[in-house]
Amino acid sequence: MKLTGAQALIKSLEMEGVEVMFGLPGGAILPVYDPIIDSPIRHILVRHEQGAGHMAEGYAHVTGRPGVAMVTSGPAATNIVTPLCDAYMDSVPMVCITGQVASTAIGTDAFQECDTTGITMSVTKHNWLVTDAADIPLVVREAFHLASSGRPGPVLVDVPKDISNQMMDWYWPTDADVEADLPGYRPTTRGNGRMIREAARLISSAERPVIYAGGGILKARAAEALLELVELTGVPVVTTLMARGAFPDSHELCLGMPGMHGNYTAVTSMQKSDLLITLGARFDDRVTGKVAAFAPEAKIVHVDIDPAELGKVRRPDVPIVGDCRLVIEELIKAVRALHQDESFEPADRARWIAQIREWQARYPLTYQRDPDDGSLKPQFVVETLRDNTPDDTIVVSGVGQHQMWTSQYWRFDHPYTWVNSGGLGTMGFAVPAAVGAKVGRPDRMVWAVDGDGCFQMTAQELVTASAERIPVKVAILNNAYLGMVRQWQELFYEERYSEVYLSPDLPDYVKWAEAMGCVGLRVESPEEVLPAIDKANQIDDRPVVIDFRTDSREKVYPMVAAGTSNDDIILGPSQGEGGR
Amino acid sequence: MTPPGTSSRHHILSVLVENKAGVLARVAGLFARRGFNIYSLAVAPTDDDRFSRLTIVVDVESAPLEQITKQLFKLINVVKISELDPARATEMELLLMTVRSEPGVRSQIMELVGIFEGRIVDVSPDALTLVVTGPPGKVDDFEELMRPYGIVELQRTGRVALPKLDRQAPRLRSVTGKVV
Ligand SMILES: Cc1ncc(C[n+]2csc(CCOP(=O)(O)OP(=O)(O)O)c2C)c(N)n1
Ligand SMILES: [Mg+2]
Numbered sequence: 047m048k049l050t051g052a053q054a055l056i057k058s059l060e061m062e063g064v065e066v067m068f069g070l071p072g073g074a075i076l077p078v079y080d081p082i083i084d085s086p087i088r089h090i091l092v093r094h095e096q097g098a099g100h101m102a103e104g105y106a107h108v109t110g111r112p113g114v115a116m117v118t119s120g121p122a123a124t125n126i127v128t129p130l131c132d133a134y135m136d137s138v139p140m141v142c143i144t145g146q147v148a149s150t151a152i153g154t155d156a157f158q159e160c161d162t163t164g165i166t167m168s169v170t171k172h173n174w175l176v177t178d179a180a181d182i183p184l185v186v187r188e189a190f191h192l193a194s195s196g197r198p199g200p201v202l203v204d205v206p207k208d209i210s211n212q213m214m215d216w217y218w219p220t221d222a223d224v225e226a227d228l229p230g231y232r233p234t235t236r237g238n239g240r241m242i243r244e245a246a247r248l249i250s251s252a253e254r255p256v257i258y259a260g261g262g263i264l265k266a267r268a269a270e271a272l273l274e275l276v277e278l279t280g281v282p283v284v285t286t287l288m289a290r291g292a293f294p295d296s297h298e299l300c301l302g303m304p305g306m307h308g309n310y311t312a313v314t315s316m317q318k319s320d321l322l323i324t325l326g327a328r329f330d331d332r333v334t335g336k337v338a339a340f341a342p343e344a345k346i347v348h349v350d351i352d353p354a355e356l357g358k359v360r361r362p363d364v365p366i367v368g369d370c371r372l373v374i375e376e377l378i379k380a381v382r383a384l385h386q387d388e389s390f391e392p393a394d395r396a397r398w399i400a401q402i403r404e405w406q407a408r409y410p411l412t413y414q415r416d417p418d419d420g421s422l423k424p425q426f427v428v429e430t431l432r433d434n435t436p437d438d439t440i441v442v443s444g445v446g447q448h449q450m451w452t453s454q455y456w457r458f459d460h461p462y463t464w465v466n467s468g469g470l471g472t473m474g475f476a477v478p479a480a481v482g483a484k485v486g487r488p489d490r491m492v493w494a495v496d497g498d499g500c501f502q503m504t505a506q507e508l509v510t511a512s513a514e515r516i517p518v519k520v521a522i523l524n525n526a527y528l529g530m531v532r533q534w535q536e537l538f539y540e541e542r543y544s545e546v547y548l549s550p551d552l553p554d555y556v557k558w559a560e561a562m563g564c565v566g567l568r569v570e571s572p573e574e575v576l577p578a579i580d581k582a583n584q585i586d587d588r589p590v591v592i593d594f595r596t597d598s599r600e601k602v603y604p605m606v607a608a609g610t611s612n613d614d615i616i617l618g619p620s621q622g623e624g625g626r
Numbered sequence: 627m628t629p630p631g632t633s634s635r636h637h638i639l640s641v642l643v644e645n646k647a648g649v650l651a652r653v654a655g656l657f658a659r660r661g662f663n664i665y666s667l668a669v670a671p672t673d674d675d676r677f678s679r680l681t682i683v684v685d686v687e688s689a690p691l692e693q694i695t696k697q698l699f700k701l702i703n704v705v706k707i708s709e710l711d712p713a714r715a716t717e718m719e720l721l722l723m724t725v726r727s728e729p730g731v732r733s734q735i736m737e738l739v740g741i742f743e744g745r746i747v748d749v750s751p752d753a754l755t756l757v758v759t760g761p762p763g764k765v766d767d768f769e770e771l772m773r774p775y776g777i778v779e780l781q782r783t784g785r786v787a788l789p790k791l792d793r794q795a796p797r798l799r800s801v802t803g804k805v806v
Contacts, residue, residue: 167652168659172702175647192702229676230644230705354696 051179052077052210055143056085058186061218064114066090066105066485068098072118073158075145077210090485090514095122097478097507099129103138104482107465108440108490110267112139112193113482119145120158123204124165128472131169133200135469136288137265139193140200141186142170148208149177162204171199179212184219184227191224196233197352198265233351237368237376245323245347245364246380250390252321252345254398255281258304258333261288261468262326262350268371269293269461272325275374278381280395282402284312286327288468291458301402305333307450307602310409310615315402316341317612324348326370329359330469339611349373411454412620413600421597422572424448424523428455430575431493431521435583438463439491440483444476444500446530448523450602452495474503480518481511491519491583498524498548498555505558511589512563519582520564520591525598526550533601550595559591567592635687636665638710638717638787639695641680644703645671652701653680660697663688666784677705681786710787717787721765724748724755726776735775742768753778 049057055078059067066088071079082089092098095117102113117126123144133140147156163175172192174185182205189201249255263272269292276283276299283293284304293300304312316322322344327333334340337359348355348362349370356365366373384390413425428451441456442465443449449466458464465483467475480494501522511518528546535543559566565585569578569592582590603618643649650669657664663685672679684694695707727735735754739746744758758768762785769780 163648164651167648167655177647228702230699231702352700354693354700357690357692 047216048213049216050077050210051176051182051205051212051214053081054179054182054214054216055186055205055210056081056087057216058183058218059087059114060085061183062186062190063111067114067116068092068101068105068482069116070095070098070118070122072122072145074119074147074207075116075122075143075205075210077207078116078143078145078205090481090510092478092510093506094504095125096128096474097481097504097510099126099140099142100132100472100475100478100504101482101485101507102140102142103129103133103136103475104442104465104479105486106133106139106482107479108462108483109486110139110462111486112141112190112198114141114143116143117145118158119147119162120160123160123162127166127169128470130166130200130202132467132470132472132475134169134171136467137198137261138200139198141189141193142200142202144202144204145210146175146204146206149206150208152206162202166202169200170202171197173202173204175204176206176209179209179214182209182214183217184223187219187224188228191228192231196231197350234353234367235351235369235372237349237366237373239376241364241366242373242376243380245349245366246377246384248321248345248347248364249279249281249323249377250381250384251393252319253393253395254315254319255279255321255323255395256301256315256319257281257283258286258316258322258324258327259283259289259292260286260325260327261292262370263289263292264326264461266326266351266370266372268326268374271371271374271378273297275378275381278378280399281323282315282399284308284316285458286330286333286468287453287466289327290453290456290464291461294459295457296459301406303453305330306335306606306608307454307604308333308606309411309454310604310617310621311402311405313604313606313612313615314405316344318401319344321345321347324350324362325374326350328355334359335606335612336610339613409604409617409621413618414620417597420571422570422575422595424525424594424596424600425451425455426572427521427523427569427575427594427596428452428495431495431579432456434576434579435493436491439493440465440480440487442466442476442480442483442492442494444494444496445471445473446497446500446528447525447533447600447602448495448497448500448529450530451523454602473497473500476500477504477518477520478507480520481507481516484511484516484518494518494520496520496522497529498522498526498550499528501555502548502553505562508559508562508564508589508591515587516589517586518589519585520589522555522591522593523596524550524555524593525596525600527598529598529600530602532598536601537605538607555591555593559589559593562589564589564591566590568595569593570595635685636683636712637686637691638712638715638785639680639682639684639698640708640710640787641682641698641704642672642677642706643680643701644705645676645678646703649678649701649703650680652703653682653698656697656701660693661688662694662697666782668784668786670786681784683785710789714790715787716790717761717785718759719762719765719785720757720759720783721769722747722755722757722781723769723772724753724778724780725772726752726778727754728752731775735772738768738771744768
C-alpha cells in the first residue's frame with residue numbers, strides 16, 4: 047500500500063491506539079492535517095499551542111497513556127517548548143509532532159523555520175527530525191515506546207513538509223524492529239534481589255522509618271502495591287506534591303505532603319527518621335530544603351527507574367534501579383520472608399508512631415476559620431469544594447499559593463486525581479491541563495483550582511472547552527495578586543511589593559467567562575461559597591468559572607524558607623503555638 | 627602543573643554511540659546543561675558503520691564521574707560507556723605545530739623532533755610544520771620545549787585510548803548506568 051508520509055503518520059497514530067490529539071495547524075504541517083478529516087482520531091483545536099501541550103499532559107496524567115499534541119513549525123514549535131519542559135520535569139509521557147519546513151529549505155532561514163530538534167533537545171527524552179517518509183512508522187512506534195517506558199517523558203517528532211508529501215510503502219514495525227533500532231535503550235525494570243532483601247532488612251529493623259513516596263509511584267501504577275507494603279510494615283508515608291493521591295490521605299499512616307509548604311508532621315518525621323524508603327522520588331530541593339541538613343540520621347533506600355537519580359542529590363545506602371511497582375512487589379515478598387524467619391525480631395515502632403501522633407495533634411494545618419472581618423479565606427474555599435464534590439473528582443491546579451493550599455487541604459484518596467505542574471512550576475498549566483484531563487476521563491468531575499495570575503496566562507483554552515463541549519470547572523482563587531511572589535516580598539523583602547498587584551476586577555472574570563461560552567459566577571463572602579459550588583456542580587453542558595474573591599493577605603504556611611534547613615520550619619500565626 | 631595525562635581530575639570515557647545525525651550535539655548539550663566539563667573530545671567511526679566512538683576526557687571536579695556516565699547513558703543514542711583507567715590505558719594524541727625556525731635554530735628544532743620521533747611535514751624559509759604523536763604527557767613535553775622558539779600555530783587532536791593489554795583481563799570497566 048502506497049501512502050504519503052502524512053497519511054502514514056496519521057495511520058501510525060491510529061495503530062498506536064491514539065484516540066485524541068490536541069493541536070493547531072499551519073503551513074508546514076498542512077499535509078498532515080488533511081488525512082485527519084478521514085481519521086477516527088478526535089482532534090481538539092486549541093487556541094494557543096501551549097494549550098495543546100498542557101492538554102496532552104493533563105490527558106496523560108489521568109490516563110497514563112501518552113498525550114499527543116500536533117503543531118506547525120517555527121512559532122508553534124516554540125510555543126510548545128514550555129509544556130515539553132514541564133512534561134520533562136514531571137516525567138509525563140507525551141508525543142509532540144511538529145511540522146518543519148521542507149528538508150531542502152532547512153538551514154536557509156526559510157519562513158517559519160526554526161531548529162525545533164535543537165531547541166527541544168534538552169527538554170525531551172528524545173527527538174527526531176524525519177528525513178525519509180519510509181521512517182515514519184518506525185519513528186512513531188519508537189516515540190510512543192520511549193515516551194511511555196522506563197522513566198516516562200515527552201518526545202518530539204519533527205516532520206518536514208516535503209517528507210509529509212513523499213510517498214512510502216506502508217508497513218508496521220514489530221517490537222523486534224523497534225528494539226533493534228534502539229540499541230542504547232534498555233531500561234532496567236527488575237530490581238536487584240540482593241538489594242531488595244537488604245532494603246527489607248533495613249525496613250524491618252528501623253525504629254523511625256518513613257516512606258518517601260514520589261511521582262514515580264503513580265507513573266509505575268504502584269499505588270496498590272504501596273498500600274500493601276504499608277499495611278504489611280506499618281511504616282508511615284509522606285506523599286510529595288507529585289505523589290498526592292498515590293497513597294490515600296484518609297489512611298492513618300498517611301502523613302501528607304512534605305517540603306517547603308508541607309505540613310509539620312510530614313517535614314519533621316522525615317527530618318527525624320532513621321530510614322527513608324524513597325520510592326520514585328528525587329530529593330528535589332523543594333522537599334529537602336538545605337540538603338546538608340536534610341534527614342541527617344536517615345539511612346536511604348532509594349528505588350527509581352532512572353539510575354541517574356540514585357546518588358544525584360543524596361547518596362543511597364541501598365540503591366535499587368527498577369520499576370517502582372515491580373520492586374515494591376518484590377520488597378513485600380522479601381519482608382514477608384523475613385517475618386517468617388524465627389529469629390526475626392520486629393523493631394518496636396510504638397514510640398515513633400506516638401511521636402508522630404503528638405506532632406499531628408500539636409501542629410495541624412490550620413487557618414483562621416471565622417475571620418472577624420468576614421473575609422473569604424482561600425483555604426475555606428478549597429475545603430468547601432473538597433467536601434462538596436465526589437471524592438474521585440480530578441483536581442488540577444496552577445502554580446502559586448492556590449496550588450499549595452489545594453495540595454494541603456484537599457483529601458486525595460484515589461490515584462490520578464491530582465494534576466499539577468511540580469518540577470517546572472508552570473503558571474497557566476491548570477486550565478488546559480484540566481481540559482486534557484476531562485477529555486481523558488469524561489466520566490469524572492474535573493475542577494481546576496487556579497490563581498488569578500495563572501488564569502490570565504491560558505484562559506483562552508476555555509474557548510476550546512466550550513467549542514468542544516468539555517465541561518471543566520474552574521475555581522479562581524482571586525486574591526488580586528501574584529500571591530506567592532507577594533508572600534516572598536512580604537516575608538523576605540520587608541513588604542516592599544514590586545510588580546505583584548493584579549487587581550480583583552480587571553479583568554472582569556465573570557464577563558470574560560461568559561464571553562468564552564462558559565457560565566461565570568462570582569463569590570465575595572463565605573456564605574456564597576457553597577451555593578455557587580452547588581450550582582457549578584449541576585452544570586454539565588459547558589464550562590463554569592467561579593471568581594472567588596479571596597483575602598489577599600493570606601499566606602501559605604508552614605514554610606521552609608528557600609535554602610534553609612527543614613528544622614527551621616516556620617509555622618503560621620494560627621498554627622500550633624503561635625508560630626516559631 | 628601536573629600534565630593532564632596523569633591528573634586524577636581527568637577520566638577517560640570511551641562512549642559508543644549510534645552513528646546518527648545530531649548525536650554529538652546531544653552529548654555536548656548534555657554536558658553544557660548539567661555543568662559537566664569536557665577536557666578533550668575525539669570522535670571517530672568504528673569498524674561497524676552503525677556506530678561511532680567518542681573518547682571524552684572529563685573533568686570530575688565539575689561533577690562526580692558516576693553522574694556524568696549515568697546522565698550520558700540516558701541519551702537514547704548512547705549504546706555503551708566504558709571508563710578507561712588512565713593508568714591502564716594506552717593513550718595517544720597527535721600534535722601539529724608550526725614553529726618559527728630562523729636558520730640559526732633550525733637544526734636544534736630538527737634534533738628535538740628526532741628525539742620525539744616526530745616528522746617535519748612542511749618547510750618555509752623561516753618556519754617548520756611538525757607532527758608529533760604519543761601519549762598526552764609526551765606531547766605536552768614537546769609543546770613546552772618548542773615554546774621558546776615561537777609557536778606560530780598549534781593543533782592537538784585530543785586523545786584516543788584503548789585499554790592496555792596485560793596479563794590479566796583488559797581493564798575495560800563497564801559503567802553502562804547499571805548501579806547494582
Ligand atoms: C510562567 C511563570 N511565570 C512566573 C512564575 C513565578 N511565579 C510563581 S507563583 C507566581 C504567582 C502566581 O499568581 P497567581 O496565579 O495569582 O497565584 P497565587 O499565588 O496568587 O495563588 C509567580 C509569578 C511562574 N511560576 N511561572
Ligand atoms: Mg493570585
